Amino acid sequence: MGSGHVIGVGRELTKAHEELVVRPIYDCIGHFCNPRGEFTVLVPPAAADGTEMALPELAGLRIEMGELTKNGGEKRRAALKILADKYGASVNDLYRLLGSQRD
Numbered sequence: 716m717g718s719g720h721v722i723g724v725g726r727e728l729t730k731a732h733e734e735l736v737v738r739p740i741y742d743c744i745g746h747f748c749n750p751r752g753e754f755t756v757l758v759p760p761a762a763a764d765g766t767e768m769a770l771p772e773l774a775g776l777r778i779e780m781g782e783l784t785k786n787g788g789e790k791r792r793a794a795l796k797i798l799a800d801k802y803g804a805s806v807n808d809l810y811r812l813l814g815s816q817r818d
Contacts (some may be wrong), residue, residue, distance in 0.1 A: 721801055723757035726750075738789065739797060761799050771800045773812065781812060 718762075724743050726734045736746055747754075770772035770776070776798070792806070799806045 723798055725755040725757070727752045728755055735782075736788070739800075763784070772805060775815065776809070 720740055721737065722740055722743060722780065723737045724747065726747070727736075736743055738746065771779070780794055781797060783789045783797060785793055789797065795806045795809050798804070799809055
C-alpha cells in the first residue's frame with residue numbers, strides 16, 4: 716500500500732464535532748498533524764496484484780465523489796484525481812461520466 720492509497724479517518728464519531736476525512740494517506744497525515752480525541756481508521760484492501768480496482772457503477776461513483784467532496788472537504792478536481800488514481804481512469808473521463816449523467 717503506497718502513500719497515495721485512499722483511507723478514511725473518523726475523529727470523535729459519536730460527538731457533535733465529529734469529522735470524517737476520506738483522502739490519500741499522505742493527505743490524512745498532514746490533516747491530522749495535531750491529533751486529539753478518538754480516531755477510527757478505515758483502510759480498504761488494495762488489489763492483490765497491485766492493479767487498479769474496477770470502475771464501479773455510476774451510482775457508486777457518485778457516492779464516492781460525494782463523500783470526498785462533502786465529508787472529506789476535497790475540491791471537485793482533487794476528488795476526481797483521487798478517484799482516477801484509485802480506478803486507473805483519467806480525470807477527464809470521470810468528469811465526463813459524472814457530468815453527463817446528471818439527474
